[in-house]
Amino acid sequence: MARKWLDYKTDSWVQWCPGCGDFGILNAIYRALAELDIDPSNLVVVGGIGCSSRSVYYIKGNAIHTIHGRAIPVASGVKLANPELTVIVTGGDGDLLGIGGGHFVALGRRNIDIPILVYDNAVYGLTKGQAGPTLPAWIQTKSLPHPNVQGSLNPLLLAFAAGYTFIARGYAYHLNQLKDLIKAAIQHKGAALVDILQPCPTYNDFMTNEWYEKRIYYLSEDPSWDPVVRSPQEHKEKAPKMLEKMMEFDERIPLGIFYQNTYKETLEERFEKIMNGYLSSPPGKRPLGKRPIAHPFQVFKEKVIQV
Amino acid sequence: MTDVCMIIGGPQGGGIESAGQVALKTVVVKGFNVIGTREYHSNIMGAHSYFHLRFTEKPARALRIPVDLVIALDAESAFTHMWDISTKSYFVYDADSQDQEVSKIPSMESSLKRRVKEALAPKGGATVGSAVKFVEEKGAVPVGLPLKSILKKVSDETASPLSAIAKTVNIIGLAAGLYLAGVEYDYIAKGIELQFGNRPKVLKPNLVAARIAMEYVESSFGKQKALPNGPHRGRSRMLASGNDVVAMGKVLGGLTFQTFYPITPSSDEAFYVEENMYKEDVNGSKISILVLQAEDELAAINLALGAAAAGARASTSTSGPGFSLMNEAISMGVMAEIPVVISLWMRAGPSTGIATRQGQQDLLHAIFSGHGDTPKIVVASGDHREAFFDAIKAMNWAEEFQTPVVHLLDKYLASTVAVLDEWELDVSNVELSRGKREDSPGSEYMRYEITEDGISPMAPLGKVPMLISSLEHDEHGHVTEDPVDREEMVAKRARKWETIARSIPEEEKLVLHGDPEARVTIISFGSTKQIILSAMEELERRGILTNFVQFRVLSPFPAETAKKLLSRSEVLIGVEMNFQDQLSFLLRAHTGIYVPHRVRKVNARPLYDTEVVYAVEKIVREGAKEVVVSGGA
Numbered sequence: 001m002a003r004k005w006l007d008y009k010t011d012s013w014v015q016w017c018p019g020c021g022d023f024g025i026l027n028a029i030y031r032a033l034a035e036l037d038i039d040p041s042n043l044v045v046v047g048g049i050g051c052s053s054r055s056v057y058y059i060k061g062n063a064i065h066t067i068h069g070r071a072i073p074v075a076s077g078v079k080l081a082n083p084e085l086t087v088i089v090t091g092g093d094g095d096l097l098g099i100g101g102g103h104f105v106a107l108g109r110r111n112i113d114i115p116i117l118v119y120d121n122a123v124y125g126l127t128k129g130q131a132g133p134t135l136p137a138w139i140q141t142k143s144l145p146h147p148n149v150q151g152s153l154n155p156l157l158l159a160f161a162a163g164y165t166f167i168a169r170g171y172a173y174h175l176n177q178l179k180d181l182i183k184a185a186i187q188h189k190g191a192a193l194v195d196i197l198q199p200c201p202t203y204n205d206f207m208t209n210e211w212y213e214k215r216i217y218y219l220s221e222d223p224s225w226d227p228v229v230r231s232p233q234e235h236k237e238k239a240p241k242m243l244e245k246m247m248e249f250d251e252r253i254p255l256g257i258f259y260q261n262t263y264k265e266t267l268e269e270r271f272e273k274i275m276n277g278y279l280s281s282p283p284g285k286r287p288l289g290k291r292p293i294a295h296p297f298q299v300f301k302e303k304v305i306q307v
Numbered sequence: 308m309t310d311v312c313m314i315i316g317g318p319q320g321g322g323i324e325s326a327g328q329v330a331l332k333t334v335v336v337k338g339f340n341v342i343g344t345r346e347y348h349s350n351i352m353g354a355h356s357y358f359h360l361r362f363t364e365k366p367a368r369a370l371r372i373p374v375d376l377v378i379a380l381d382a383e384s385a386f387t388h389m390w391d392i393s394t395k396s397y398f399v400y401d402a403d404s405q406d407q408e409v410s411k412i413p414s415m416e417s418s419l420k421r422r423v424k425e426a427l428a429p430k431g432g433a434t435v436g437s438a439v440k441f442v443e444e445k446g447a448v449p450v451g452l453p454l455k456s457i458l459k460k461v462s463d464e465t466a467s468p469l470s471a472i473a474k475t476v477n478i479i480g481l482a483a484g485l486y487l488a489g490v491e492y493d494y495i496a497k498g499i500e501l502q503f504g505n506r507p508k509v510l511k512p513n514l515v516a517a518r519i520a521m522e523y524v525e526s527s528f529g530k531q532k533a534l535p536n537g538p539h540r541g542r543s544r545m546l547a548s549g550n551d552v553v554a555m556g557k558v559l560g561g562l563t564f565q566t567f568y569p570i571t572p573s574s575d576e577a578f579y580v581e582e583n584m585y586k587e588d589v590n591g592s593k594i595s596i597l598v599l600q601a602e603d604e605l606a607a608i609n610l611a612l613g614a615a616a617a618g619a620r621a622s623t624s625t626s627g628p629g630f631s632l633m634n635e636a637i638s639m640g641v642m643a644e645i646p647v648v649i650s651l652w653m654r655a656g657p658s659t660g661i662a663t664r665q666g667q668q669d670l671l672h673a674i675f676s677g678h679g680d681t682p683k684i685v686v687a688s689g690d691h692r693e694a695f696f697d698a699i700k701a702m703n704w705a706e707e708f709q710t711p712v713v714h715l716l717d718k719y720l721a722s723t724v725a726v727l728d729e730w731e732l733d734v735s736n737v738e739l740s741r742g743k744r745e746d747s748p749g750s751e752y753m754r755y756e757i758t759e760d761g762i763s764p765m766a767p768l769g770k771v772p773m774l775i776s777s778l779e780h781d782e783h784g785h786v787t788e789d790p791v792d793r794e795e796m797v798a799k800r801a802r803k804w805e806t807i808a809r810s811i812p813e814e815e816k817l818v819l820h821g822d823p824e825a826r827v828t829i830i831s832f833g834s835t836k837q838i839i840l841s842a843m844e845e846l847e848r849r850g851i852l853t854n855f856v857q858f859r860v861l862s863p864f865p866a867e868t869a870k871k872l873l874s875r876s877e878v879l880i881g882v883e884m885n886f887q888d889q890l891s892f893l894l895r896a897h898t899g900i901y902v903p904h905r906v907r908k909v910n911a912r913p914l915y916d917t918e919v920v921y922a923v924e925k926i927v928r929e930g931a932k933e934v935v936v937s938g939g940a
Contacts (some may be wrong), residue, residue, distance in 0.1 A: 061772050074613035074616075077617065080599065088531070279596065292737055295734055
């Protein structure tokens with residue numbers, strides 16, 4: 001019997017502010033998981049620290065609530081130790097692109113099969129609204145004593161440069177479209193980014209629902225838009241247009257899948273190439289013998305001086 | 308009685324490491340025990356480095372200075388090591404470098420240049436020629452090798468251009484030196500073959516170079532008396548560094564997941580695991596270890612924690628600076644109860660310090676790492692054999708107690724090569740364990756179930772839904788701020804710590820070496836072990852009977868046993884390579900015992916047995932409170 005979205009809801013009280021965009025994202029995740037009928041025992045949701053990282057408690061499955069900024073390496077360890085698991089990272093722009101920025105980059109380089117769901121509200125909500133790494137310069141939200149003097153980064157371009165093979169942007173209040181993006185990200189084999197624009201009604205009084213609604217549109221409105229690249233040649237031909245769309249973030253903000261690379265191998269596949277049998281008997285599932293399998297003289301022969 | 312200590316020095320990238328390896332192999336083939344270590348700058352090419360080696364019939368426990376033989380392949384080496392000779396030693400140097408002045412050597416540290424100038428001023432200027440006079444006056448025999456003409460001969464005989472055989476200069480120096488020490492060509496040739504055997508183009512010129520060098524020494528300085536073979540002639544033995552043996556322990560101890568970020572002096576351990584990460588058939592079993600270079604140490608440990616949560620036997624390795632970055636994750640490991648082993652290879656700090664040099668300054672850091680009441684196991688290995696078995700033990704403990712375990716090692720162990728006999732690494736009685744690992748959890752499974760011993764059954768991810776949390780949590784792992792839940796969980800972690808303290812046998816936590824009745828007691832931890840043991844033999848010959856309490860497990864600290872063992876001691880001496888007396892601090896904190904005397908070495912060079920002898924004599928005979936020893940270049 002296929003699972004329903006409610007099957008992924010836990011009993012926990014969801015402790016976000018009323019109207020928070022996180023609710024929309026959480027609901028989209030439930031629906032994506034249900035449509036993919038993912039076994040909760042096989043699902044691992046890894047979060048960092050922040051409002052959005054608490055999602056891990058609200059999704060039925062395995063959950064790891066880690067420390068600030070380190071959700072990606074913990075998730076990578078889980079996935080590499082047992083590639084059969086569906087591993088998803090949830091976190092905010094501060095957690096994943098600020099304090100955890102180095103890991104965000106490394107995941108792309110590795111192309112491990114993990115979707116990264118960035119709840120992107122441009123502020124640090126849980127600590128009362130400081131500027132996040134995606135808050136544009138000179139914007140003064142209501143909790144900032146001065147306009148933001150630091151610039152913002154572009155998560156999509158960063159992901160592209162780092163080697164992510166799936167890059168999308170969604171909007172927290174567009175449940176169905178977001179559900180489809182999350183579904184596609186989970187189904188994609190490789191490192192996937194879904195940058196989810198998410199109004200923070202408590203602290204970000206600038207990038208509000210109205211502000212976004214005026215700007216956002218879907219790439220798919222253009223019937224010729226095809227984000228899939230199946231070969232290095234196709235990548236080369238399509239990249240300029242894709243980059244142009246990724247850079248668009250002003251009066252118009254595009255949503256949808258910007259880029260999906262279907263030919264680049266994952267780290268898991270690369271390990272299988274250098275360690276035959278890795279995928280079928282990965283580190284997390286290898287049984288431990290009762291005793292060491294051999295004497296060191298037998299295994300490390302090059303260190304033994306044969307006289 | 309053969310007991311030869313030697314130094315071969317030259318520029319980094321000039322084959323000092325391979326000369327050292329050849330020397331080690333040569334003397335092992337000759338039947339001796341050996342210990343050798345590499346001292347080098349944080350530099351790729353050009354700075355001075357040297358290999359320090361001792362071979363003997365007795366167990367080769369420690370290095371010493373002065374040495375019996377210095378081989379200085381360049382002027383900088385001659386200046387650097389002119390102090391290191393003893394009265395009857397040989398000082399082999401490049402005769403062509405006679406006129407080189409210390410001021411013209413760009414790679415030399417300015418302080419050393421100044422010291423050399425001061426020492427050689429009375430000899431008519433700071434040239435290699437004066438350094439030769441300096442060592443001659445101290446009773447050493449200078450042996451000038453005309454390197455240019457020897458190289459020319461090698462070039463002629465091998466019909467290769469000079470540029471192609473210039474690299475054999477390390478073997479020329481080594482062969483000349485070993486010949487002076489009484490090692491015959493056949494053994495050196497065997498050592499060279501063992502080192503370069505798989506590369507015929509390198510092998511041939513090196514063999515020729517060795518022969519010509521020895522012929523030169525023989526014709527110019529007379530035929531040398533050959534050393535009788537050592538007691539182990541004919542036995543196959545292992546030569547391995549501390550980095551190597553820890554990697555071996557991990558591989559054979561069932562490791563399946565290793566991460567690292569490159570940092571001296573830990574990287575070679577990870578590299579050696581990586582070299583052995585995949586073997587199709589070992590006794591019908593397969594070795595398959597995922598080794599991943601992380602983007603930083605934050606990732607290195609968090610990757611390992613994630614993998615461990617998913618059921619892997621996981622470890623990472625690092626040095627002080629990397630360990631600093633790992634602190635927060637160690638705290639998570641304690642809170643979320645995830646097993647992980649961190650091999651911590653200490654080096655000279657603070658901060659970046661001297662990246663390639665020795666120090667024992669991270670003991671307290673290891674114990675107190677992580678915020679918020681985070682006890683963890685810290686085990687310090689005294690030598691190669693201990694390091695091998697500790698690497699296995701650390702993985703067992705990590706899984707049995709679901710906690711981070713810090714395996715404390717240092718640069719001296721990392722780059723010291725020791726000889727090991729087959730019986731010393733016998734693993735037939737070693738057990739591998741995972742404690743309360745639960746592979747088929749029921750639907751009621753709770754990751755943090757409250758238990759009497761504080762340890763909950765641990766299922767890997769992927770069996771039944773579970774919550775793993777770095778936040779305070781209830782039995783299910785669900786986040787909670789409730790005061791009752793909180794207190795229960797703190798109590799659970801406290802009980803677990805008591806279980807750990809109780810479960811690790813006292814004899815594995817500390818070891819008494821020597822006569823329990825001795826009135827002089829040395830305390831120390833880590834790689835000073837064999838050095839102290841060697842010094843104790845000499846001290847006994849000099850009429851000072853000592854014993855030595857070696858602290859193996861420093862957390863949980865064996866307070867009661869330490870009190871018992873130290874109660875009879877009249878002169879208590881701490882030997883440490885840090886200035887805060889970190890072990891003494893711990894001892895006093897846990898037992899109230901004050902360590903009134905100390906031997907300290909903080910110049911970032913290895914500790915020598917000769918120094919321990921000197922310092923303990925000074926304390927016992929003259930009542931010195933503190934003796935700082937400063938040997939090594």
